[in-house]
Amino acid sequence: MTPLDKLIAYFEKFPGIGARQARRFAFHILTLKPEQLAELSELITSLPKSVTECQDCHRFYSLTHQQNSGSCQICQDSNRDSKKLLIVARDTDIQAIERSGIYDGMYFVLGGTIPLLSNGDVSGKLRSGALRALIERRLKIGLAEIILAFAINPDGENTARYTEGLIREVPGAQLLKISELGRGLSTGSELEYADGETIKSALRNRS
């Protein structure tokens, strides 16, 4: 295998990339200037050093000089409301929530979902232990509500049920309020094409 083929093989493992686009990426690399190649290459090698996983919420965040406490900017921000904890499946979900601009609480990245139909127990891949430990710590400083923010599909709902069970086992968490993101009509929805469950929620959540 030539270096070109090896590079294409790496690009083929990028999420959502097939053989043709991987090849096009390689041709794109050939159009870069030497200093760009050097910078891109350096950024890739050093990414794990400049980005680290937050010890509290477990999202990846960029390290800065001021900040090497092990916790990310959000987890360290004393203006955020530590009474609320919102649990998402993945890092990228946090961005979506932050874009909305109205959530002022804390986060936790579970690390994936539990497929409704899965062979064997896949819950081991999720950060169950870290979640339990975080809830115990936060209960001591006033945690009052946990918001489950998973996708509205069978896997997301299965993960919500699993996470709820996990929370309830934490000593002292029995009375914690557990909520889920509200369902209803999304932007762009037309009634005629909305399913029964969505309309049911939209009617209940009318305001």
Place this chain on the structure above:
Amino acid sequence: MTPLDKLIAYFEKFPGIGARQARRFAFHILTLKPEQLAELSELITSLPKSVTECQDCHRFYSLTHQQNSGSCQICQDSNRDSKKLLIVARDTDIQAIERSGIYDGMYFVLGGTIPLLSNGDVSGKLRSGALRALIERRLKIGLAEIILAFAINPDGENTARYTEGLIREVPGAQLLKISELGRGLSTGSELEYADGETIKSALRNRS
């Protein structure tokens, strides 16, 4: 123009049908048996006699022997809650609401939407007068809430604002509760692809 071409021209005016599919419809007609042709033809001619517009909600409904009061089955159903009135743009929207199985109030079909960007006043095409009259009548028998159920897009929102204004002008309607279908994550939604407005509503409507 031959009869075939004339028939194709009729089919081309069917909603969502182009020249090719209209032609295919004509060929489909040619495969029907004489008794099917006669029945289809009769059903088309007599449809206006077997279906009528409800004088209250203005949806189309099939006439049955027991029922020739001018009002549809829903508007005559004494088990439904006449304190609630849900306003939709079109007939087909009522089916979507009924499919959800949890709405037990009354309906009104406005007859269309008011495009956000429209040349001239198109509100004349909507059943504004009939809506006003219905609200006046219903206020006397306890109408307490009007639910606006339009699409979550600029035209739907524009229509909601217009309808709200129209309702507030009805004498005695100033204190009427006016609600809109709740927004949030629809079935199938993934956080990563949800827009800010949808997530904002989903967070507010969490439960």
Place this chain on the structure above:
Amino acid sequence: MTPLDKLIAYFEKFPGIGARQARRFAFHILTLKPEQLAELSELITSLPKSVTECQDCHRFYSLTHQQNSGSCQICQDSNRDSKKLLIVARDTDIQAIERSGIYDGMYFVLGGTIPLLSNGDVSGKLRSGALRALIERRLKIGLAEIILAFAINPDGENTARYTEGLIREVPGAQLLKISELGRGLSTGSELEYADGETIKSALRNRS
């Protein structure tokens, strides 16, 4: 079942139409004026009388006063070249060929294709006997080439092989030229996305 439901059931059998669009067609019917309803209805009932199947090419054509010989306008047109016969699966394919404006020969509508994977012998549904008879008659007046014009997919190719076999069995047809539509790059094709077979043909047919 109400007349409305019956009409919707008819529309659901129209090619490519589902439950929702069928219902919308019914609502469209309700918007027609009485004289339009009467005309549409009449056109449907009388279509079989105004359109007939050509006894030669078996396509449907509109009957006109001057023409009641049993053959369509194309089959009767003495300016067309009776040395060429182009065989298509369906009526609508003839329109596509005529649109191109360069074919001046005759046609035959086989009435369908033979799926590559089919349970039982489906060739009985095709007009094999009529094709054989037509070829015999045309051979006497100089038929020199038969063009097979089926889709470029497994079913189309299977139908081409079947039809070729059928032609070769006609007495006197052994030396008849049998051709197929040329393959190559279609309008809009980009090389990168073209399959090997298409490029092979495009290279062979270069000019």
Place this chain on the structure above:
Amino acid sequence: MTPLDKLIAYFEKFPGIGARQARRFAFHILTLKPEQLAELSELITSLPKSVTECQDCHRFYSLTHQQNSGSCQICQDSNRDSKKLLIVARDTDIQAIERSGIYDGMYFVLGGTIPLLSNGDVSGKLRSGALRALIERRLKIGLAEIILAFAINPDGENTARYTEGLIREVPGAQLLKISELGRGLSTGSELEYADGETIKSALRNRS
């Protein structure tokens, strides 16, 4: 801008990649092992050294030990027919032609297309001079046919006309055969949806 943001900015410039996928690529990088990071990084930096542009056909090819003549494997292959030269817009088009397995001539990568509607003269971005020089050299060793293999769309056709003019200006090239890839029905084509031009070509190229 953090290193993470810088890396995402590089990925956003990859062909066909938007902000969200670029971010997902960065998270993918974080899942790689140190030795994979090192290898990917090295492959990127060294790609220009292991891949070079062929001085004859101008495609990129991987350098191997045996081969450092400046020409690629195809251009050096004495079994290939140097009487034929096939001109493509881009590198990736060569792969499509090679996949078909029936072309045994030489190639030239023009480096792009000339949009039908373009502001200013964009022909300067193409390898016009290199093409002229190659044709002159090849005419001396028997070049007999040039095949233009551009996309079947307005830009591709415009580029074909431009290239043809360019070829005719080369001294001694006036009698050279210039052909284009054959048009016709591509794999998967159905007659009903084929445009007039495609059917015209398919009829002319029947065989």
